[in-house]
Every structure is written in structure tokens, then in C-alpha cells.
Amino acid sequence: MVQLSSAAAAVGLAGCSNALTNSGESDSDPTGTSEGADHSGDEDGHGDGGDEHSDDGGDEHSDDGHDDDGHGAVGEPTATAAVEMITTDDGGTHFAPHVARVETGGTVTWTLESGSHNAAAYHPDNDQPQLVPDGAEPWDSGMISEHGATFEHTFETEGVYHYYCMPHESTGMIGSVIVGEPDAHGQPALEGPPADKPEAVREKITELNEMCNEALGHGHD
Numbered sequence: 710m711v712q713l714s715s716a717a718a719a720v721g722l723a724g725c726s727n728a729l730t731n732s733g734e735s736d737s738d739p740t741g742t743s744e745g746a747d748h749s750g751d752e753d754g755h756g757d758g759g760d761e762h763s764d765d766g767g768d769e770h771s772d773d774g775h776d777d778d779g780h781g782a783v784g785e786p787t788a789t790a791a792v793e794m795i796t797t798d799d800g801g802t803h804f805a806p807h808v809a810r811v812e813t814g815g816t817v818t819w820t821l822e823s824g825s826h827n828a829a830a831y832h833p834d835n836d837q838p839q840l841v842p843d844g845a846e847p848w849d850s851g852m853i854s855e856h857g858a859t860f861e862h863t864f865e866t867e868g869v870y871h872y873y874c875m876p877h878e879s880t881g882m883i884g885s886v887i888v889g890e891p892d893a894h895g896q897p898a899l900e901g902p903p904a905d906k907p908e909a910v911r912e913k914i915t916e917l918n919e920m921c922n923e924a925l926g927h928g929h930d
Contacts, residue, residue, distance in 0.1 A: 783924035786812040786889055794853070794874065796824025802877040804828070804884035808920050813889040816863045825854040826874045826882070831898070840898040840914070842868030842891070852876075864888040869898040869921050871914060881913040885921055893927040 783806075790809040796802050802824060809817050819828045831840035832847035841847065845868060850860035852875075864870070867889035874882040885898070893899055899921060902914035 783808045783810055783887065783920060786810050786815065786887070788812055788815050790815065790817045790886075792817060792819045792828075792884065793822040794819055794824070794826040794828065795822045796826075802826070802874065802880060802882040804874070804882065806884075807917060808885045808887060808924065810887040810924065811864060813867045814863065814865055815888065816861055817886055819850060819853075819860045821853045821856060821858045823856065825852055826877065827852050828860060828872050828884070829875060831871045831873060837873075838903045840871035840903075842866050842870070842888075842896065842898075845870065848872075867891045869893070869896045869925075871898045871917060878910060879907055881909050883910065883913045883917065885917045887921055887924060891925065893922055893925045 788811065790811045792809050793805045795805055804819075805822075811817060827850045829835050829837075829849035830845075830847040831837045832845075833839055834847045835849055845864075845866040848862040850862075853860060864886060868887075868891045870886040870888065872884055872886070899918050901918070902911035906914070
């Protein structure tokens with residue numbers, strides 16, 4: 710009987726010890742859960758940060774979307790290039806992209822997206838100063854008013870070309886075409902805006918010159 714009582718007491722103590730151990734684990738679990746909640750809050754905070762990053766990224770992307778207005782990096786020469794002629798809802802006008810680039814012998818296609826516009830080279834044949842390479846053929850699309858209508862010009866002479874929309878030149882509707890891999894030095898288009906042009910025209914040509922020089926790997930002189 711004494712032996713049985715001792716054994717029962719031992720079993721009882723073991724059960725009590727296990728119960729205390731389980732209770733300790735249970736106490737630690739809420740602590741872990743609380744830490745997990747805090748960690749989850751950190752993740753939520755990170756999520757907020759992610760949202761902020763996303764917002765920043767969205768804004769940057771939106772600014773890049775503003776590249777649709779013609780700003781943006783100029784790529785490598787390609788066989789063909791497309792340029793849109795645009796009048797915006799607020800009455801602004803522009804070529805998009807501002808600077809197109811094709812291989813020597815490449816073709817640029819202008820498409821009327823909205824409004825009425827033309828695309829004409831800065832060339833004496835168009836009663837304009839020469840802002841195209843020496844010996845280059847000038848072009849003038851004539852006024853285009855039908856949505857989706859196109860005009861094409863093939864560029865046989867390597868170099869930098871500036872062109873304009875006749876009715877909107879004074880508001881800065883001017884664009885450029887880089888043909889091939891020309892040396893930026895000696896390009897009439899990059900020698901500086903004509904002194905007799907309005908300030909808005911001079912500013913736009915200066916902006917285009919900077920874009921073209923950057924595309925050709927030359928600092929603005």
C-alpha cells in the first residue's frame with residue numbers, strides 16, 4: 710500500500726509538472742502572438758511605406774508618362790520612326806516625341822493625332838534659316854487636318870534636322886530628327902537658335918539642341 714501510494718504521488722507530481730510546463734508555453738504563445746501582431750503592424754507600416762513608394766513610383770511613372778508629350782531619352786537609330794502631331798485639350802501643341810532618330814536612309818512618319826498641323830524643315834526653300842545638314846533635302850507636309858492622316862519623309866543625309874509647325878512655331882511646336890551617328894560639331898541645327906526668332910522659338914530650339922547633344926554623347930557647348 711505504501712508503495713502504491715508513493716507511485717500515485719509520483720504520477721501526480723509528474724502531471725502537475727507537465728501542466729505547469731504547458732501553462733508556461735501557453736503564456737509564451739500570447740507573447741509570441743503579440744509580437745506577431747506588432748510585426749504584422751510593422752508589415753502594415755511597411756505596406757504603407759510600399760504604398761508611398763508606389764505613389765512615388767506612380768508619380769515618377771506619371772512624369773515618364775509625360776514623356777508621351779515628347780520628353781524622354783532618345784534611342785538608337787532605327788529604320789523607321791513615328792511622330793504624332795498633337796493639340797492637347799488645353800490648347801497646347803507639340804510633336805511627340807520631340808526628337809526622333811532613324812538610320813541614314815530611314816523614314817519618319819508624322820501622324821495627325823489632333824488639331825491641324827504641318828511639319829516643315831528649317832530650310833531656305835521654306836523661307837527659314839538652315840537648321841538641317843548641308844546638302845539635305847527640305848520637306849513640307851502642307852497643312853494636315855484629317856485625323857489619322859500621315860506624311861512621310863526619307864532622310865538620305867546623316868545629321869541633325871530641326872523642323873516646325875508653321876501655324877504653331879511661335880508657341881514652340883518644333884521637333885528634331887537625328888539621322889545616323891553624326892558628329893555634333895559642324896551641325897547647323899546645333900550651332901544655336903537664330904537670333905531673329907521669337908524668344909519661345911529660341912528656347913525650344915535650345916532645349917532640342919540639349920537633347921540632341923546628349924543623344925550624341927556631346928556636352929552642350
